[in-house]
Amino acid sequence: MSVARVAVVTSGAGVEHDVDLPLIVDALRADGLSAEPVVWNTASVTWERFDLAVIRSAWDYVERLDEFLTWADATAGVTRLWNPASVVRWNSDKHYLGELARRGVSVVPTRFLEPGRGITPADFDGADGVVVKPAVSAGALDTARYEPGRHANAARHARMLLDRGRSVMVQPYLPRVDEGERALVFVGGAFSHAIRKDPLLTEPGVIDNNLVPHLGVAPYRPTEPEIGTAVAALATVPSPVAPLFARVDLVLGNAGEPVVLELELIEPNLFLQTDPEGLGRFVEAVAARAGAAH
Numbered sequence: 001m002s003v004a005r006v007a008v009v010t011s012g013a014g015v016e017h018d019v020d021l022p023l024i025v026d027a028l029r030a031d032g033l034s035a036e037p038v039v040w041n042t043a044s045v046t047w048e049r050f051d052l053a054v055i056r057s058a059w060d061y062v063e064r065l066d067e068f069l070t071w072a073d074a075t076a077g078v079t080r081l082w083n084p085a086s087v088v089r090w091n092s093d094k095h096y097l098g099e100l101a102r103r104g105v106s107v108v109p110t111r112f113l114e115p116g117r118g119i120t121p122a123d124f125d126g127a128d129g130v131v132v133k134p135a136v137s138a139g140a141l142d143t144a145r146y147e148p149g150r151h152a153n154a155a156r157h158a159r160m161l162l163d164r165g166r167s168v169m170v171q172p173y174l175p176r177v178d179e180g181e182r183a184l185v186f187v188g189g190a191f192s193h194a195i196r197k198d199p200l201l202t203e204p205g206v207i208d209n210n211l212v213p214h215l216g217v218a219p220y221r222p223t224e225p226e227i228g229t230a231v232a233a234l235a236t237v238p239s240p241v242a243p244l245f246a247r248v249d250l251v252l253g254n255a256g257e258p259v260v261l262e263l264e265l266i267e268p269n270l271f272l273q274t275d276p277e278g279l280g281r282f283v284e285a286v287a288a289r290a291g292a293a294h
């Protein structure tokens, strides 16, 4: 049998900063596969020549969502794409949090504000303040926290996004994020490993688009309730097959219950440097999906 060819899909920023990328490429090669990083929107790439394309760090998709989703559909038409294009589309808009809540998963309470509809000061009420962020977002871009009573500032932020045609989410600020946000990584549908990280929105009232998204990362052993919540969240993904990779980000609510902050099925950091066995599981899952005939 010929050697399976894997494209590890990235972006300009991913090539420079994605720490998972070289680990994955090297481990796939050590496993006997052909693996190369490929920037997703490189015009000259013939995706047909790969047995599998695994999206790794297409971090700029947020700014060009339509183009990215079109690319995902087209690529899935000529090679195996993971995660599947339909899952990528579903996960690219955090309106899915509303769906999770309706299905009984414990998520951070989220109010969605839509372009063309009015907003009121009450939209920004919250005993511990609120967080305002776009529904299509990554890396804490255009995200800020407002202290209680700062309705006018929060509303100005929301209006700035709404005027650009973007849906907005308003959430209560969850102070127990200070104990660490948990990121649970799943490979092939099974829990693999987890980390905790420091809170990001330490300065209220400021939109800082240069925040370093993962600070204070350390391996973390999740509790049973945390694993249960993450599994329940993943059960809502509209796909008959388990995602190749998934990350469920959790924060503790005021009563200590884990709540889902986001479900990452497109291009999450997988923190494989913190868990060599997790890297092994990931590479094994990629190899298994790259091997069988189309």
Ligand SMILES: Nc1ncnc2c1ncn2[C@@H]1O[C@H](COP(=O)(O)OP(=O)(O)O)[C@@H](O)[C@H]1O
Pocket (backbone or CB within 6 Å): 108, 131, 137, 138, 139, 140, 141, 143, 171, 172, 173, 174, 175, 177, 181, 198, 199, 200, 201, 249, 261, 262
């Ligand atoms: N409701 C919230 N309460 C406390 N912190 C929050 C809240 N929402 C976001 N944050 C902080 O902002 C960061 C980025 O927000 P997140 O919802 O993860 O969006 P994304 O990572 O897609 O930009 C989180 O990692 C967390 O530190």
Ligand SMILES: [Mg+2]
Pocket (backbone or CB within 6 Å): 139, 140, 249, 262
């Ligand atoms: Mg996040």
